Amino acid sequence: MPSGRCLCGAITYRVSGPLRPVIACHCTQCRKTSGHHVAASSAPRDSVAITGTPAWYRSSPTARRGFCPTCGSQLFWDGPGQNLSIFAGTLDAPTGLTVAGHIFCAAKGDYYEIADDLPCTPGADPALTTQVPE
Numbered sequence: 001m002p003s004g005r006c007l008c009g010a011i012t013y014r015v016s017g018p019l020r021p022v023i024a025c026h027c028t029q030c031r032k033t034s035g036h037h038v039a040a041s042s043a044p045r046d047s048v049a050i051t052g053t054p055a056w057y058r059s060s061p062t063a064r065r066g067f068c069p070t071c072g073s074q075l076f077w078d079g080p081g082q083n084l085s086i087f088a089g090t091l092d093a094p095t096g097l098t099v100a101g102h103i104f105c106a107a108k109g110d111y112y113e114i115a116d117d118l119p120c121t122p123g124a125d126p127a128l129t130t131q132v133p134e
Contacts, residue, residue, distance in 0.1 A: 006073035011052035
């Protein structure tokens with residue numbers, strides 16, 4: 001069963017089902033909140049059991065970001081749809097996950113290049129972000 005936590009351990013979570021492949025998001029909000037692009041998996045909200053109380057920041061009219069109020073670790077992105085995005089770096093290893101593609105590439109930082117051959121879309125891509133875990 002996949003699990004993860006914040007840096008200080010005040011917030012932990014378990015996922016009772018499979019995780020979606022990791023998608024790298026290069027949008028301005030992800031870059032501003034994380035300091036770089038975000039790599040996130042996701043799972044149906046009802047399969048994620050959170051212990052502890054994350055703080056939530058409403059980052060847009062349709063989404064919020066969950067983080068640890070003690071250590072500041074970013075843990076979740078909660079937007080439209082059935083899934084809760086989980087920041088891949090907070091998952092306990094081994095994850096068995098791989099990066100499947102990149103979204104919001106048109107907004108990527110000018111200081112780096114996307115150097116792999118994975119799908120790279122200029123904006124949102126439901127085909128990538130709503131993949132059903134196997």
